[in-house]
Amino acid sequence: MADSRNRSGRHKTAEGQACRFVSVDVELANLCKNRCAMCPRGMITRPRGVMAESTVSALVRFLEGSRCLVTFSGMGDPLRHRGLPDVIARLRSAGHQTGVVVHPASLQNRIRGRTGMEHLLLNAPDSITVSFPSVRKEVFQKLFPDVSIESALEQVLILGKMSPSPVRVSGLLTALNPDETEEYRAFWKKYGISAWVSRCHSRGGNLGPGLVPGMDGKGPAKGGCSLFRFHSFVSWDGSLLACCHDLSGSTRMADIFTLSDYRSLESLKARLVACGAGLPFKLCSVCDEPLRNIRLPVLPVNGGRRERRKFFSGMAAFSRRR
Numbered sequence: 198m199a200d201s202r203n204r205s206g207r208h209k210t211a212e213g214q215a216c217r218f219v220s221v222d223v224e225l226a227n228l229c230k231n232r233c234a235m236c237p238r239g240m241i242t243r244p245r246g247v248m249a250e251s252t253v254s255a256l257v258r259f260l261e262g263s264r265c266l267v268t269f270s271g272m273g274d275p276l277r278h279r280g281l282p283d284v285i286a287r288l289r290s291a292g293h294q295t296g297v298v299v300h301p302a303s304l305q306n307r308i309r310g311r312t313g314m315e316h317l318l319l320n321a322p323d324s325i326t327v328s329f330p331s332v333r334k335e336v337f338q339k340l341f342p343d344v345s346i347e348s349a350l351e352q353v354l355i356l357g358k359m360s361p362s363p364v365r366v367s368g369l370l371t372a373l374n375p376d377e378t379e380e381y382r383a384f385w386k387k388y389g390i391s392a393w394v395s396r397c398h399s400r401g402g403n404l405g406p407g408l409v410p411g412m413d414g415k416g417p418a419k420g421g422c423s424l425f426r427f428h429s430f431v432s433w434d435g436s437l438l439a440c441c442h443d444l445s446g447s448t449r450m451a452d453i454f455t456l457s458d459y460r461s462l463e464s465l466k467a468r469l470v471a472c473g474a475g476l477p478f479k480l481c482s483v484c485d486e487p488l489r490n491i492r493l494p495v496l497p498v499n500g501g502r503r504e505r506r507k508f509f510s511g512m513a514a515f516s517r518r519r
């Protein structure tokens with residue numbers, strides 16, 4: 198197949214839109230002790246484990262030169278990885294921005310004599326996002342049965358004071374609280390903590406209408422998925438999956454050991470998008486992830502932090518309109 202790059206080196210899709218390696222979610226572990234109601238982790242059929250040191254090294258090599266945003270999240274708890282502070286340090290010294298998404302209960306769990314929070318702050322990432330699905334007590338407790346809302350709030354406020362980098366919370370509009378956006382934002386404004394609210398979706402058809410408000414699993418609109426174009430996912434064993442919603446590994450495209458670098462993944466993705474009307478994965482055909490149809494300006498080839506900020510503020514504006 199012909200190389201899909203244009204003269205400026207940007208990988209083009211069938212719709213004339215670039216596939217760019219802007220951000221990557223890294224699943225340091227797909228193990229977790231928490232039991233969030235909206236997490237389908239129990240249905241994972243792909244292998245489970247924690248990222249080995251050799252895989253971390255392969256990741257650092259694979260990302261070299263991309264200066265992308267690396268976020269430790271996925272279907273597991275990043276604080277289950279004993280080497281998290283070292284992984285953050287390695288990626289930051291290689292010029293990447295780093296972010297971690299954590300559960301408030303994990304901040305209190307002890308790891309090698311330290312709490313999760315102390316462990317995280319040993320080498321703080323550039324940003325920390327705490328999952329805090331709702332500020333309504335009854336909703337919070339249904340979604341997060343492992344921690345009280347009072348204790349979770351205390352953890353967020355302590356973290357906000359201690360962390361040298363920004364701390365934000367992420368809320369979730371489920372069938373239990375579809376109208377909470379303004380209340381959620383006003384609550385966190387009082388504490389000076391920035392808040393992001395997104396709509397709960399079925400995570401590849403794995404969550405039902407009891408949690409997901411107004412399911413519309415129709416897959417991406419013509420032109421393919423915007424997340425797929427800009428955002429990548431590396432599982433704990435180094436597999437490059439099309440999406441973090443993949444519980445079975447059926448969207449595996451390659452791995453970070455055999456693919457030479459992130460540019461090869463851009464190229465592979467562009468070819469996959471150019472192959473047909475949508476993405477060739479069954480998972481995508483039932484997808485209701487709101488961000489799949491976001492329309493953003495094409496980023497410059499040598500985009501850095503500024504362009505990424507633009508990209509993510511576009512995402513935030515999109516989610517506010519939902």
Ligand code: SF4
Nearest residue numbers: 422425440481484486
């Ligand atoms: S269409 Fe949905 S499942 Fe497929 S890559 Fe995009 S967000 Fe993931």
